[in-house]
Amino acid sequence: MKRKRWGSLGILAAALLTAAISGHAQTGPAQTGRDQSSSPAPLRQGFETAWARQPEQRAAGLRRDAAAAGLRAAERWTPETAALDLSTRSDRWHRNDGAREYEAALSVPLWSPGERAKSQAAAQSQAQAVDALLGAAQWRLADEVREAYWTRQRARIEHEIAQQKLASAQGIARDVQRRVTAGDLARADAHQADSAVAVAQSAVAEAAVAEAQSAQAWAMLTGQDLREGPQEPLPAPMPLTAHPALRELQARVDLARRQQDLAGVQTRANPELSLGTTRERDARGERSAQSINVGLRIPLGRLSASDARLANASADLLEAQSQLDLETQRIDARIALARTRVELLTQARDSAQRRAALAGESRGFFDKAFRLGESDLPTRLRIDLEAFEAERQAARSRLEVGAAISQLRQALGLLPE
Template structure:
């Protein structure tokens, strides 16, 4: 029977040994980056990726604004006075003044810190979005691999059933077997044919999901290419979710500090010149105008900003603590699942090998007339089930490694 090659990285065994996990199911190393290619294709289609450059530009513009020597652009104030509508004695006065807003104490440094925190938050949100997309790509990839497996095994089962039915038909014609045996064999073919149709539909659905996510055709290779097993470590602050929540808390903290510095409107420095005369015929007198505008009273909106920023900071920090505990539990569960599936792969392969040898024995015995058809069909079904379990366990192990990497916050490589 045709055998397919299933590839799991050789680094997997080394990682299991380093982690203290069993390494009975060591599989040959391979290369390949199907998941990575699908992930990059899917990310190129995401709206967040297309808007990323503009969001970075906005963050940089915010930092540049915080570095300016004035919080707001200067304003030009032009004034003209005349007695033309009263006694019209020729009195005139013209004044041109530039009003320059001034930073409040500590406002500029806090504005720069808030802008820098927002810039970091933009990158953290993009990374977290990529990480969540990686989870969808990994899930779609292994769902397609499982569907391909079911379709391949169903096709093999049909081919074996057809071969057996042809053999039974010849023996029925020769009088070696009863017609009921022929009906049993044809029933097995019909059941296998139905299983192929169901597996084909499932494979089509899985392929369509992959295409809708990545815009690329589904992988056509038969071999399973696993990701590299991750190191035995718990997630740290670089985990995309934790980094996003930490950045969100930092932005809220900086915004609260900025709101605490903006307790009133910005003062203004006024610089200008004036020209005036008392009556017609006199020369214009020029003067320099210097003034300072200082708002009085506190800014009522700053209290609302401080309270809102404080609530957001508390929420983000609380969620960060909860997410840290959840991710640690998820990583531990994923690691234990990989260990269990490693053992399961070894057991399933041993069962498949033994069932295959038994099938060969009973096939020869059936041809010699030493075994009846029900026994032959039972042995064939057991061998098919064993092969299905072995190949399925390899896919489940590879998918578990991907989930382990996902829980650690690692993107496809």
């Protein structure tokens, strides 16, 4: 029997990558792409478990308690606690005529004009800043969780594709070996098929390492394994003022402004009101006289640290306002880019799906033609390779659309669902 040889190594490699396409038409990369879409339940659950492990979440209760304590302090009638002064006077160390004097006084600090209202406003801003700080921390963590999620998904689909390539290579190698045994192909063709199997096995090993690394990163971040789920919903337009990062910066601006106002009235020490009583006698045997004392202490001049405190508060306000303006522009541009990316990737996904459908139909036509002897083997292998690449691209396109929607939700400041 006359031996038939394949004309090129490229055709054989194409065959090794495309065998078993028909058997995987419903369970291959196209189905894998549907399985790899983003899932609200796993993503949301992963975020919640990751947030429970964060230092910000653990300290949130104490920060709220501190803010509430500051607000209670600003609502008191005095800026500081009252002080009790006790004193006595006697002549027993020099004349010992029996002169005695006892004095007790209560000193109460008073708020400076406008200080109490401005302290309350600053304390209220501080309490609001705590919630804004936690919201921004959640948003930043959501970015890490989403990145780990999609890295894990990409690694898994690449591993599955590599496994399918290996199965194809092994199937072609078995077919080539049978034809070599039958005398239709040369031994060199079998060696080339075995070499392609080894290459596919190496690719599977590399993909498995990448998948294991992504799985470990996800587990370290969330403390759980990743499971499948549907895609995150496409978000509706929302105002920038609701963005967690901007709310945090706006809270910083408000707090800096309130602290600047407070520093503007805290230029002098607080006045003090004193109320006391004095009991005294001039000599032994005389009756003791008692009197009531009322006093008011008014500091004069400015505090030495008031100018520095006011300057620091003004600098904090300017810095916070500048950061808010820059971050608003950056987030606005990020949202616009994310929306454009979703639109373009959606178009690419639709095109890839149409290409995969057409390639599948063409593969069926050429398979039938090959069986009838109306098409040669190189053409059949080329059509199979094109169909496999089209299905793989369609699967990846579906995955990238899900990732782009997730990035758009992140840009809008939305937490995982």
